[in-house]
Amino acid sequence: MKSLSPPLWSWLRRALPGLLLGWALGVAAQTAPAPDALADIGPATQRWLDGALQQAQASGAGLRMEVQVGQLDPRLRLAPCARVEPYLPAGSRLWGRTRLGLRCVEGAVQWNVFLPITVKAWGPAWVLAGNVNAGKVLAAGDAMQDEVDWAADFAAVMANPEAWIGQVAARPLMAGQTLRQGMVRAPELFRAGAQVRVTVQGPGYVVTSAGQALGAGAVGQMVRVRMDNGRIISGTVSEDGTVGVAL
Structure with a gap:
């Protein structure tokens, strides 16, 4: 297994102030603000990263993080601003294709724009060695370990082989796909009518x-059963196929 770098918040905390400063300097060239108009970008970004990023990206520890910063619409003409505040928009997270909000909080015009970014989180995961038909029970030889981008999809990676070995492919799967939650299901212990x-x-x-x-x-699922007296009850399927009902 390859060695992994520090978590996202640590890397991004160092890198993002410079990225934002580079973007802001481009805006400054268009709007010609005062020389000290960008002075607060670095400290504001640092404070924001120390709070929001460290908490939001705690799950990224142990992964090798990369951040690709996009571009703002070149047609934008932003007014000069003495302090630009970065923030994570509601419903967003620093994972995969996302965006970072930038708003002017000290200026004649209080503008708000969004900077597209792509966060990649490289780490070990299980990748299918070949195509798998829907309904096939997965064995250890069906996948191999490789370094993949965990953030390429919002579905969680099944990094532990116990999470997928012995499970059934929920749909046709292709060679090279990373095994993620939702791709497999527990095998059926009995069918309708049994x-x-x-x-x-x-x-x-x-x-x-x-x-x-x-x-x-299947194990852990709720199932409805018609009893001999005609009554229909619901219970949870156990590992031995028994349906348990708690009253």
């Missing part, structure tokens, strides 16, 4: 009976 054992547990008692499953069942 006879299943039902365990009903209440205060101080346990009753075991039989019934007919009204749907397919």
